[in-house]
Amino acid sequence: MTDRESRWAGLMRAALAGDTGSYHRLLQEIAPALRALASRGLARHKPGGEDVEDVVQETLLALHLKRHTWDERQPFSPWLYAIARNKLIDNLRRRGRQAHVPIEEIGELPSEADSPRELNGIDAAHLIGRLKGRERKIVVAISIEGASAREVAERLNMTEGAVRVALHRALRALAEAFRTELP
């Protein structure tokens, strides 16, 4: 567990310093743990795979948009875990379910070994569909096709900066929509 903690903390520090490769690796590594966590947290309510994946995606978005709230001198896992717990509670409340998630119930972040397979999150797809034309093209190109901001900029005849701004705005809109628009 401590190996994983120091690896994740190191990746996160690099990510905060601007290393997007490390950031990508970190997100890929923590996703299965978040999935197992969400699965366990929602278990009482018999969730579908998409329900679980929605929580995972919302947590990753929150981690990203609030990454500056991690104190680099402190361990990474408790912070990640607090974000995950918050999003789990939000999700439960939104579905009108009782949102009592005691800290003890979730416990440590589980290892990848017992994580269910990844599925589509339906909410994010739905929300992407609400983005306007060029913003949607940018998000789709970067997320689904894995294109870089520069490639997208060339393709759409925009500056790279403008693409980055549009992407950031889209991610914020996505997070906001999770919070406010979903049933």
Place this chain on the structure above:
Amino acid sequence: MKTDALINAIAADGATRSPSLPLRMTLALAIGGLAAAALYAIDLGIRPDIGEALQTWRFLSKLGMVLVGCGTALWATARLTRPFAKPRKVLRALALPAILLVVAVGLELAVSPVNAWGARAIGTNAVLCLTSIPVLALAPLAALLVALRAGAPASPAISGATAGLLAGALAATLYALHCFDDSPLFVALWYIPAIAAVALAGAVVGGRVLRW
């Protein structure tokens, strides 16, 4: 949408600069503080006998308490921008200004004749105190709540409440420099409810706008 795709998008956005909470809070305090100070200068202003006042223990204790209140509330507000700061532990820090007040009140009761307690407690202008502090606190509170939207508080309401305490304590500091009622009894009876009202407003509004 597959999580892999979302991760691509997030990682691509990784180089975007994240907000700086210390900077935002500093700006909020500066802007909100300036607005409050401007309003204060127009409406109230520092008491003309400030020189003499600074030589009395009551005035110094009053000023000291509100300043400690500011410091404590600032620390608590900053801590509570993180998602797992346990609100209850952080709120225990508020015991410090409370203890100072209790000591000051005890001192006043000890040195004043009993028949003076009532007059000292009621003071000369309680209504002005009760109204000025919340009004002066409005701009700082609004500015702070805007700044704190970049945070990830475990409890948006409690985070808003500490912001309200900070704004209230700042307003109380300004007001303390104006008002002639220096007795700790007056502070306990009127300043505390006024600041508490601002904290309550912060909790209610913060509970909504600080969600993430």
